[in-house]
Amino acid sequence: HLFPDQLRRDVRKYINKVVSYVYPYVEITFHEYQVDTWFERSEAFASIERYLSASSSKRAKRLKANVVKDCESVVLSMDEYEEVTDEFNGIQIWWTSSKKIPRQQALFSYRGDEEKRFYRLTCRREHRDIITNVYLKHVLDEGKAIAVRTRQRKLYTNNKSEKWYGYKRTMWSHIIFEHPSTFDTLAMEPKKKKEILNDLMMFSKSKDYYKKVGKSWKRGYLLYGPPGTGKSSMIAAMANLLEYDIYDLELASVKDNTDLRKLLIETSSKSIIVIEDIDCSLDLTGQRKEKKKEESKEDKDPVKKKAEEEEDKKKKGSEVTLSGLLNFIDGLWSACGSERLIVFTTNFVEKLDPALIRRGRMDKHIEMSYCCYGTFKVLAKNYLDLESHELFKTISQMLLETKITPADVAENLMPKSDEENAEICLNKLIKSLEDAKEEARLKAIEDAKIKAEEEAGQKKEENGEKDQENIGAKLADGHVGVAA
Numbered sequence: 001h002l003f004p005d006q007l008r009r010d011v012r013k014y015i016n017k018v019v020s021y022v023y024p025y026v027e028i029t030f031h032e033y034q035v036d037t038w039f040e041r042s043e044a045f046a047s048i049e050r051y052l053s054a055s056s057s058k059r060a061k062r063l064k065a066n067v068v069k070d071c072e073s074v075v076l077s078m079d080e081y082e083e084v085t086d087e088f089n090g091i092q093i094w095w096t097s098s099k100k101i102p103r104q105q106a107l108f109s110y111r112g113d114e115e116k117r118f119y120r121l122t123c124r125r126e127h128r129d130i131i132t133n134v135y136l137k138h139v140l141d142e143g144k145a146i147a148v149r150t151r152q153r154k155l156y157t158n159n160k161s162e163k164w165y166g167y168k169r170t171m172w173s174h175i176i177f178e179h180p181s182t183f184d185t186l187a188m189e190p191k192k193k194k195e196i197l198n199d200l201m202m203f204s205k206s207k208d209y210y211k212k213v214g215k216s217w218k219r220g221y222l223l224y225g226p227p228g229t230g231k232s233s234m235i236a237a238m239a240n241l242l243e244y245d246i247y248d249l250e251l252a253s254v255k256d257n258t259d260l261r262k263l264l265i266e267t268s269s270k271s272i273i274v275i276e277d278i279d280c281s282l283d284l285t286g287q288r289k290e291k292k293k294e295e296s297k298e299d300k301d302p303v304k305k306k307a308e309e310e311e312d313k314k315k316k317g318s319e320v321t322l323s324g325l326l327n328f329i330d331g332l333w334s335a336c337g338s339e340r341l342i343v344f345t346t347n348f349v350e351k352l353d354p355a356l357i358r359r360g361r362m363d364k365h366i367e368m369s370y371c372c373y374g375t376f377k378v379l380a381k382n383y384l385d386l387e388s389h390e391l392f393k394t395i396s397q398m399l400l401e402t403k404i405t406p407a408d409v410a411e412n413l414m415p416k417s418d419e420e421n422a423e424i425c426l427n428k429l430i431k432s433l434e435d436a437k438e439e440a441r442l443k444a445i446e447d448a449k450i451k452a453e454e455e456a457g458q459k460k461e462e463n464g465e466k467d468q469e470n471i472g473a474k475l476a477d478g479h480v481g482v483a484a
């Protein structure tokens with residue numbers, strides 16, 4: 001026993017001391033994917049990546065380029081195995097980026113087998129506390145702020161439930177949202193537009209208020225009106241105003257209520273969840289179903305019939321119920337996440353179940369209607385740069401008498417060639433209005449005719465029934481019989 005235990009311990013202690021003297025650093029590693037959530041990219045990693053690319057890319061010598069938005073801008077980030085230094089309150093911090101490459105390629109690509117990227121922070125031991133308590137928070141906050149500043153808004157749509165499982169688990173697919181519609185280009189009555197604008201701005205600022213009154217921070221809008229009156233444009237304008245993402249929810253591809261809930265959980269805050277044509281996506285009322293059956297019986301057009309059958313099939317594929325949808329909107333689960341708008345659109349508001357659109361669920365009902373003079377003026381300004389014109393008076397008068405959608409007005413006001421000036425466009429519109437008026441007049445006459453015929457037919461039928469009754473009565477009395 002040349003080395004007694006005591007001595008051995010002393011030696012180890014001494015070595016540790018020497019090592020800590022020679023290597024007086026702390027290292028902290030941030031992996032891109034955490035072990036317990038392999039599928040989810042670590043939030044911290046993403047924040048650090050952004051922070052480093054913003055603050056230290058000037059110092060790093062080897063950079064990776066990410067081109068975004070149609071080559072409009074380039075986002076640079078540190079390349080692998082690169083080191084940069086950062087300074088915080090006079091303290092030096094070293095960051096390195098690196099990756100672990102798996103020793104052998106697995107047969108099935110699985111997150112665990114792919115290369116693992118990570119960032120490693122190194123600092124002096126004596127700064128450990130300030131780095132872990134203050135600096136890291138600063139980095140993460142800054143990284144988040146950068147994300148907000150540079151984020152591209154997205155338009156999501158839900159995938160079919162079958163595609164949710166496996167390695168590429170995605171419930172929502174997205175593209176970059178770049179709709180040009182804004183509240184400036186949206187044509188509607190100025191007063192109404194202002195009201196909606198205020199409502200939205202108020203909502204986006206009212207985090208504390210919602211907390212105070214004990215409501216989750218969300219708001220429902222119901223947009224209703226005939227096709228081509230700007231419902232979809234309105235949603236895009238809302239998203240552009242508030243800088244929210246859009247989740248366009250296709251109810252027909254949602255299998256059941258459970259999946260609906262899963263989709264909801266996967267949405268982020270600062271978003272608009274949209275269900276378009278809510279009256280078509282679900283059989284929300286019993287009456288509607290019956291009506292539809294009658295229609296399809298009369299309808300003999302095979303193409304239409306087929307489309308309808310297809311739709312029916314699709315509906316059968318979805319077992320989402322009204323109560324499931326109601327739960328989606330304001331059940332307990334809907335409170336996860338915050339700052340969300342839920343927007344429904346429909347062409348037939350009267351077909352919807354009242355439970356679905358009561359206040360509290362759909363807080364604001366917005367009617368998008370046919371073009372009025374106010375709407376027309378916005379369109380004229382946008383499409384022709386016209387504030388006033390002698391033809392405006394005629395048009396204003398005609399708009400009172402005739403129903404025309406903003407989409408039709410817009411179509412007329414759009415110059416189709418270089419020769420078409422504002423006046424020609426306005427005249428085109430007037431012609432359209434005249435045609436529409438004439439059409440409406442003819443239709444009214446036609447309708448009246450049909451109604452008169454129906455009434456006449458009904459009377460005849462009634463008379464016929466009476467005759468039958470008479471015959472029946474006579475038979476019973478024995479007045480009419482086989483001659484003896």
Ligand SMILES: Nc1ncnc2c1ncn2[C@@H]1O[C@H](COP(=O)(O)OP(=O)(O)OP(=O)(O)O)[C@@H](O)[C@H]1O
Nearest residue numbers: 185186187226227228229230231232233406407410
């Ligand atoms: N109020 C409006 N302001 C500006 N443009 C409009 C307006 N309404 C319609 N348009 C124009 O008409 C087109 C169709 O409008 P939009 O898609 O918003 O109608 P919609 O109400 O959603 O119709 P649908 O019920 O068929 O979905 C738009 O691309 C837009 O250019």
Ligand SMILES: [Mg+2]
Nearest residue numbers: 231232233276
């Ligand atoms: Mg639409």
